[in-house]
Amino acid sequence: MNVTICNPLLRTPLSLIVDDSCPVINLAYYWIQQRHAWKARHQPNIPPDRWEGDAAQLKKIPPTIPADFAWEWAEWCWENGVKGKFSLIPYPAGVGRVDEGFPAQVFEKSQTHEYQSWLRIYREIIWPNFDLTPEMLTHTAVVDLKTFSLTEEWEQVEWVDPPVDNRLTDYIITAMEMLNSVGIPCEGVTSPGAFGKRQEAAYSKAVLAASQEVNNDPRPFYFLWLKHDELPDVPIWHADKEKGIAIASIVACAGDWFGGWTGYDLGNADRFITEDGQGGRLPPILEKELPCVLVGHWPGFYFNGEKLGFDILKTVKSRLDNYDPDRTKTLWMKTSEIGHYWMAREFTDVTILEEQEQINLYTQFPTANFTLVIDAPVRHIQVNGWDLREVHSRRDFQRDTFLCEGKHTYVAFDLEIGETKLVVTV
Structure with missing residues (x-):
């Protein structure tokens, strides 16, 4: 008699990662604004790269995303069984701290109500189906933890190669503690851009240490990698088999082909899966029964109020349903659930x-x-x-x-x- 461990319920995991999300604030607006201001100070003679956004588009980008849209999006995901990971940036663009609310001088008084509505939506509608994670502190400039002021370093630029001492762990601890302060203990973290990529061993170890200290969680995950040209896996780092300690790297295989991180770069559902269910990135991954993790960005789903990225998500979900009409091939899971399953599979x-x-x-x-x-x-x-x-x-x-x-x-x-x-x- 031989025994083999299979995929959960004989189904291939599906998961949706949503980056750059935070209460009220449209991160794309402030990210582009702040990055171009940084360029003017430090590289005035070098034109911005494409990844730094187009300042000319700022007039089209609203600085906020309403709670009503978050409710509509989250309710649709709940009704359609979509699960995954959803970021909650603790100090988005340095504008306001989620554990202190947002300053009145930044937003209209009515936005205080929006902020409270957003937190309620996070807790009541998004959290049951999505892991909520910090995407470090600001997703723009690195914060000086002693003064909580913004520095000239950027989380996804200079801190691609972060300090590998206690500063990195303390930085992640601070992000986790801020979420805890609003009643949301996280199951892992999201890297803002390529944060930590050149020091992945030290970075993953810091996330594990922070998770154990703040949330007493010995089995967290982190999202860092999106790979379009490789088969996905779930690498496990720093495992202690006897103590049940490890951290999972959730590797995405497709995206962002919804509305981009900017909210003005419209994607195409065909890049995920074509109408006949044969083409696109997802079918060959699903056929190999490997974890199929899609990536989108919150400003892109909103798409400056046109909701065009959200429409693409609906199309992709409909095509995945047609690919698996009796729900025997695929299973929507939170990213933490994928990490836990792969740990159990290995250990x-x-x-x-x-x-x-x-x-x-x-x-x-x-x-x-x-x-x-x-x-x-x-x-x-x-x-x-x-x-x-x-x-x-x-x-x-x-x-x-x-x-x-x-x-x-x-x-x-x-x-x-x-x-x-x-x-x-x-």
């Missing part, structure tokens, strides 16, 4: 006691919907003394069930810390 010991018709598992890495395949037809299965229910189709296959297909049996259950005992009757 769970499986012992087969064939004569006793028993399978013993041991792990310090719990996860939901842990799925095994046994290369034998099975008539009955118990997990820790609990009888699992037999189902007869992949559509009905869910946690605490088993499914026989020919000479193979699939079994799914929530994996807990410690020992799990499966007793099978063949």
Whole structure:
């Protein structure tokens, strides 16, 4: 009898990452404004690169994104089963701290109500389906933690190669603590741009240390990489198998082809998946049953009030539904759930006691919907003394069930810390 760990519920993970999101503020407006001001101070004779945005477009970009749109977007995701990661930048563009509210001199008085509405939407509608993470502190200039003033360094420029001492850990701790102050403990972090990319080992270690200190979370994740020319994976860093400590790198494979980070660079649904379900980046990844993580940016979904990036998301979701009409191929997951599953997949010991018709598992890495395949037809299965229910189709296959297909049996259950005992009757 052989046992293999499969994808959760025999389905390929799907996830949507939303970057550059924060209450009230349209980050693209302030990012372009501040970056061009920096260029004028430091590189007056060098024209801005394309990645630095087009200042001429600023007149089209509203400085705020209303809570009503956040509600509409989040409600649609909830109703359509879309899950993933959603940023909450703690001190967006240095304009206002989420743990202190935004200063009245920056916004109209009515924006105080908008700010409170935004926080409610984060907690009540977005959080159930999306991990909420800091995207470090400002997503623009690096903050001097002693004075909380903005420096001339940028988080995604100079801190691509960040200091690898306590300053990096303290910086991440500060971001996490600010989210905690508004009742949102995070499950990981998002890199603003290429923050930390040249020091990934030190960066991931700092995120892990910060997560343990602030949230007592030994198994966080971080999002840093978007790779269009490689097959995606879920690399695990700094693992201590016996203590159940590790950090997962969530690697995205597609985007941003919604509305761009600027909110004026419109994408195309065909780049994700074509109408016939055959072309685009996603189908070949899905066919290989690898985690399929899409990336979008909040200003691009809003698209200066036209919501064109949101429309592309709706089209992509509709095409994915057509690709998997009976929901047996794909499973929308939070990014933290993907990280936890891949940790369990890598660090769970499986012992087969064939004569006793028993399978013993041991792990310090719990996860939901842990799925095994046994290369034998099975008539009955118990997990820790609990009888699992037999189902007869992949559509009905869910946690605490088993499914026989020919000479193979699939079994799914929530994996807990410690020992799990499966007793099978063949």
